[in-house]
Amino acid sequence: MxxxxxxxxxxxxxxxxxxxNALNPRGFVMVIAMGAATMAMPLIAVLGSRVLWGLLPFAGLALWGLWYGLDRNWKDRAxxxxxxxxxxxxxxxxxxxxxxxxxxxxxxxxxxxxxxxxxxxxxxxxxxxxxxxxxxxxxxxxxxxxxxxxxxxxxxxxxxxxxx
CATH class of the missing domain: 2.30.29 (PH-domain like)
Structure with a gap:
């Protein structure tokens, strides 16, 4: 309770x-790590090409958005x-x-x-x-x-x- x-x-x-509080600090790290790994998998196919530099900012922005959303939710529950x-x-x-x-x-x-x-x-x-x-x-x-x-x-x- x-x-x-x-x-x-x-x-x-x-x-x-x-x-x-459903997400403890360890769970927060796991979600961010799994999100980063999931976004990195498709980028492996374009490693070494110029396309990587076009996709990398969007992947970084998506990961930052996930981080910000979870962190904001954490603080709102204080x-x-x-x-x-x-x-x-x-x-x-x-x-x-x-x-x-x-x-x-x-x-x-x-x-x-x-x-x-x-x-x-x-x-x-x-x-x-x-x-x-x-x-x-x-x-x-x-x-x-x-x-x-x-x-x-x-x-x-x-x-x-x-x-x-």
Whole structure:
């Protein structure tokens, strides 16, 4: 699961959520190496001729495009959502890959957690409301992961609202 929910005690927990990373650094190297090898094979036939110099810039540009696309995707997934839940406040911080850090804070007694199976922008839309605002939680998670996160957070939020 691309999130961890750490329960420090009955009324204090920390959530860290991040996008799933399907391509590790070793896989990145393998994709680039296989792309370079695949582009080099047809160029073997024109080795030693002037045609090679006509095709080489296009092969290099295609390889650079693959590198740039994978690297950009890697950096775009550098999202982190951190939420601290306790009796004093529910505090959510979203660190974006490019752009400002977003923060949301609310009193736990007024916080509500809703899961919209349909009708939201995506399937199983997870909303945290309170403090006069609504924020989406785990936008990068799969629908099943959002349901599981809702099922783990709902009882914890209920415990924070109780005075026991």
């Amino acid at each position: 691309p999130y961890t929910l750490t329960r420090i005690d009955e009324t204090h927990a920390e959530l860290r959520a991040w996008p799933h 999202i982190l959502e951190e939420m601290v839940l306790d009796r004093q406040a529910v505090h959510l911080v979203r660190t974006n890959p490019r752009g400002p850090q977003q923060e949301w804070r609310a009193d736990p007694h007024w916080v509500s957690l809703r899961l919209l199976p349909r009708g939201g922008p995506v399937e199983n839309y997870l909303i945290l409301a309170g403090g006069g605002r609504e924020v989406e939680l785990g936008a990068f998670l799969t629908p099943g992961e959002r349901v599981q996160l809702h099922d783990e957070l709902a009882p914890l939020l209920m415990r924070l609202k109780s005075y026991a």
